[in-house]
Amino acid sequence: MANAANKRLPLRAPLPAKPEGFPDRIALFLDLDGTVLDLAASPGAVSIPQETIVAIARLVSRLGGALAVITGRSLADVDHILAPLRLPAAALHGAELRRRGGGRVEDGGSPPPQRLTAALGAFVDARPGLALEDKGASVAVHYRSTPEREGEVRERVAGLVAQLAPAHELQPGKMVVEVRPRGCDKGSALVTLMADAPFAGRIPFVLGDDLTDEFAFEAAAAYGGAAALVGAVSRPSAAIYELPDPAAVRDWLAALADA
Known part of the structure; x- marks a missing residue:
């Protein structure tokens, strides 16, 4: 799928x-961090208001189940954050995929080789402020505490992936560089979910904030759907709508649940 960030589109x-x-013709796909959730100093420090979980549950009912989470987080993280909900989800950019019903989890690719994770660990340990997150099917290096290291992190992680994990690829994000199975992205995950009930035949509507979400934005457009980009983002995007921040997203979800 082409990278939508190379396309200059009209103002959102x-x-x-x-x-x-x-609600009858729409399927809703939600990213979490930076979209529904405010970004935090570390991935484990996020929180979600209980009223937002209630609103999402009501939307699931109104949409006939056609609401899914598409995120770089693990499925275990998704379920923990949104408890007691157990939603269809494409976690780890689709490397973990759960369809409606909360049953079998499909594996979208092999995890990064241990030698890569070890090399990334050594790189992170030598640089205060960096953090390694081993998600199983993917691994990420966070530099939220030291944003000045962005160039160094991207260059080093890219070199290690090329050397040690050619079946994987680099995915930059907000203050993070992630290594994931090649070809495993949120757009492919959306296409997979759209193939089956309750999503099939509906129009996808995606909310996201990061470069990783552009794949899903493009996929939604291919189905005649649309996307909203969250945050003060000046880069080109396939999204045609915008919201200023996650608080506005939570307000939007609550109002939509009552619409």
């Missing part, structure tokens, strides 16, 4: 209060 419009076709 404010997200409509109710997407056309809601």
